[in-house]
Amino acid sequence: MIRIQGGTYNIGTNADDGFIEDVEKPVTAVTVAPFEIGETTVTNAEFAAFVKATGYQTDSERIGWSYVFHLLMSEAAKQDAMPLPRMEWWYGVRGATWDHPFGPDSTIENRLDHPVVQVSRNDAVAYCQWAGVRLPTEAEWEIAAKGGTTNTKWPWGDDALVPDGTYMANTFQGDFPWVNEKTDGFVGTAPVRSFTPNGYGLWQMIGNVWEWCVNPRYIPLAAFQTTSGPAFWAQYQAHDDADYATKGGSFLCHESYCKRYRIAARNGNTGESASSNMGFRVVRDL
Template identity: 40%
Template sequence: MKMINKKIVVLSLAVITLCVQCKNVDPKKADKTNKEEIIALKEDKVVLPDSIRTKMPKGTSIPEGMVWISGAEFLQGAVPQDKIAMKHEKPAHKVAVDGFFMSTTEVTNDQFAKFVKETGYITVAEREIDWEDMKKQLPEGTQKPHDSILQPGSLTFKRAKSSLPNLYDFSQWWRWTIGASWKHPNGPGSSIKGKGNYPVVQVSYEDAVAYCNWDGSRLPTEAEWELAARGENLEAIYFWGDDVADLNKRANTWEGEFPVVNTKMDGYERRAPVKSYPANSNGLFDMAGNVWEWTTDWYNTNYYKEQGALNQVTYNPTGASNPFTENNPYAKEKVMKGGSFLCSDSYCASYRVSSRMGSSPDSSLEHLGFRTVKDIK
């Protein structure tokens, strides 16, 4: 499910959508006591440094609403048995990630409302559109659209009335909705009243970062997110294992013919309250489905291929140094993870742990939110 650039959507009223900043493992810092680990990695001539934080230091308190994620080395990316993995999820490559704290749920409407109340923050979707700023990011010569279009708003989902033969045309189910925002996620007629425990959506990357700055947290890297989502199942397709039959009991996704009919076998047609489904082995809820989640990594369609070619472990990777989307040279996107209530077995299936997509940092959508992480002080 390719994500979308708000600026291009505003103009067209349709959805359009290496250098690696990683510190490589220093063999001189290898843990000399772990002989089996060293032997296992000897073929790649790389060993883990002894500074990988796997356990929470004694005396450390867990921040409220968070859990400890143990550091580990693992293969980031598609597992061999995943037959529908996309090219940008391959090849799986070795990474080593320090332990950290992660919020057990996506940030909720109540939590975001408290942030807005205390700071007076105005989200990107609520701000007036500046044409002079917008046109800098568009092809030269792009004509200014009518003022009736250049109004604050965001992207909302609309069901199709009949079967769609072409699922590559995203404008068939996405529309630019003036007045859509985190307070009105489906448009002016919608509300979050009584939905304080639902994940906040219609928040851009900038909005999410602003929340984190206020909260004393940060967004996760893609590698951190994947490690946290996998939990004990480091080699599985889904966070619970390889059996897709458990999907409607484990996640809020689209069931039925997309985007025409949602049978709601999982109990919800759109967003669900956080903690509506079982947590993974790390105690994290909604690491599959419900809403996509922002990460800090630039989305680069070549990044996994370049990482795989290094044939070595990368330590606390932060992703590609530059954004790159193969089919859109103007795109500058951030990686999002986890899939959403719009993911189905016939379209994207992004409730798989390795699934990754990109979205423009200035874009907000009704199925995109975020969760936070904190480091050991």
């Protein structure tokens, strides 16, 4: 865990980089208490320890299927799956779970240092309750992602996603969503300590997997001026299908389709949703 000093920080952006409906604007000053945040997203190994200790069953296991990106699936898995209408690069796959992330014929055996995926927000909350931690607010996540800078796009600077030809994050290269040229080295997730950490020592705040946050999706940025800390966390622990915030983008983000791999970008999903590009990072109050 990395300590983030309490104080007043700016979140949001005044730029027109994203989508109007995401409510990224304007830049807003918020004050937060000190907290600690995980150096990485929670790994398969860490989530496996939780399941072993508790016998927890994830939403994907309970429901019986989950979403998988087509380039990660075997041909056999595709034969027993259904593509989503108008989003044919996603399949609903029976037996896709955290330990079989691309379908029943896949495994995490050689992926223990990758982020756990196929976890809903409900699953992330259950892990947090077991581990004595919690999910971050969007404000805390964004402050941490900046790494001590004033950047609003990427921790390494706002000029280029790939500065001087150096890949700093795991995103999609090529003809999205059909051909991934893999010039950053990965088609799917990367090990959590890949690329270069930000100024705080946090790994892969941008790309790799979407990271669940504690608060609902698209609440006004000004709400974080007066709501933070344990009380804010406690009111959103209920397991339900409301929309909750996610941050950071994933290995599927591409300029032609998803511009949400920026620090200030906002996204979300229902609390019981899971997919092959969704994980989480934890924080602890001080």
